[in-house]
Amino acid sequence: MNENKPFSERLRDKAAELGFAACGIASADAAPAAGARLRKWLADGAYGDMIWMEARADQRATPRGLWPQVNSVIALGMSYAPAADPLALASAGERGRISVYAQGGDYHDVVKRALKALARWIVETAGGDLKVFVDTAPVMEKPLAEAAGLGWQGKHTNLVSRRDGSWLFLGAIYTTLDLAPDAPGQDRCGSCDACQRACPTDAFPAPYKLDARRCISYLTIEHAGPIAQEFRAGIGNRIYGCDDCLAVCPWNKFADAARANLAFAPRAELAAPALADLLALDDAGFRQVFAGSPIKRIGRDRMVRNCLIAAGNSGSAALVPLAIRLLDDEAPVVRGAAIWALGQLDSVAWQIERSRRLASEGDPTVVAEWLFPAVTPGERGDA
Template identity: 75%
Template sequence: MRQDKSLEAQIKVKAAELGFADCGIARADAAPQSGARLREWLSEGKHGSMIWMEERAHHRESPAGLWPEVRSVISLGMSYAPAIDPLALEGQGDRGRISVYAQGADYHDVVKRALKALARWLVEQSPSDLKVFVDTAPVMEKPLAEAAGLGWQGKHTNLVSRTHGSWLFLGAIYTTLDLAPDTRGVETCGSCDACQTACPTQAFPAPFRLDARRCISYLTIEHKGPIPEEFRAAMGNRIYGCDDCLAVCPWNKFAAAAQANMAFAPRAELVAPELAELLSLDDAGFRQVFSGSPIKRIGRDRMVRNCLIAAGNSGDKALVPVVERLIDDPDDVVREAAGWALARLSREPATD
């Protein structure tokens, strides 16, 4: 590496070597509006049962709220751009749809490992204090990524990149170094409302606003109880997350699967899993199938609940026997979902 490069330039070169598709720098106070927006969102109850958002809101409102000594934020993005159409399984009732981000290795592990490697290198170049974060800490990654020039928060509230579309995992390094900031991203959604109209459950009350309580990603991953009946039909065969608002973004035409980190290459068994097989999983089987996957954190009961909703929407009477076996499941949420699925299947005409 040439030593006449600025430290900021060297950081970006090293980040690319470690598998990051993009890297930018922001001052720690570069996203002052994010705290007020967070408080408003929480006050409206749009976070649903994600109580942890409330409990650490004071840390999440700004980098200094979490770590007063921070001077700069290094924002990093790792691409998981898919090689196949994320919406390809729509209408295939015997198959479950798993969000693209969860079809490969657990991004928490992959991104954090690369962040730690970059942090170690940075300390060697310029001794300083620093902290690394993926999305398990109270950090507002998306506003900070926008401030660091990686892109902008689109109308679906996720980050959009001119180069990588909507397919970036975000991480951040907080540092006491006083680094030169990059130019912040500029919102370039224009009049496009593709992500808003694509949402199956109308989870966007307005552009740039998300009501998590209506979001299929929230309902299938974060929500622990029975899924409200008003959203069940709209879930279709989505059993873990939802890609619809991301997949329809026009900026994705610039995102190439070749730019994606190979760690996120989809596992064959997670691309188009058979509902019948997933509905047959016990706890041990669930842990085996989803070992090394972010899906493992929701546990067997929530996954089976989701698959029962998909089965009820499938119209596939071949699923009736496996659903019937879950009527007496030890978990009451699974039992309720099985009863709902059977009632739906009994009203549907037989499929070919």
């Protein structure tokens, strides 16, 4: 590395060496409007069950709220641009769709390792104190990344890059060093509303605003209980996250899969998993299949719940026996989803099982599922 270069250039060179596709610098107070937007979003209740968003709002609202000593923020982006079309499995009803970001290695681990390596280099090169963050801390990575010039927050509320489209994992390094900031990103969405129109559950009440309670990523990942009836059909065969609003962004045409970190290359068993295989998983099997994946964090019960929603949308008679077997599952959230799936796939079998099981069911959420009418063959469009 050329020691005669300015520190900011050497920083970018080192970041690129460590696998980052983007690196920029912002002052600690460079995104003052972000805190106000956060508080309005929380006041609207749009965060759903994510109570940690409210609990640490003051720390999240501004970098100095979390660490008073910070002077500069180094924002970093690591590409996970897919080589294949993320929407290709939309009509493959017996296959589950897993969001692109979760088909490979766990980004928490991959990005944090690179952040720590870059942090060590910064301390050795320029000194100062610092802290590294990726996703799990109360840090507003997206507005900070915009302030540091990595891109802009698009109408889908995610960061958009002119070079990497909507496919960047974000991390941040807070430092006591007083570094020269980069020019902030400029909004280039224009009149495009493709991401707004793509959302299957109408999770965008307005451009640049997300109601997490309606978002498929939230419903399949963060939400632990039964998924509301009104969203189940829209979920389709998405069993972990949703790429639709990201995948339709026109700026993705500049994203090159060759720039993606190899750690995020899709694992064969996660690229197009069969619902039948996932519905058969017990807890040990779940942990084995999803070892090293961010998916492991949601646990077996939530994943099987998601797969049952997808099964109910599949129209596949082959999945009926699996739905019936899961009516005996220990987890109420699984039993409830199995009832709905069976009702969508075979109304006669649903009536038979209802007559056998309703009186002895002790969980009120599961009872509520039995009391919701099954779909009749005519409603399914069957001949």
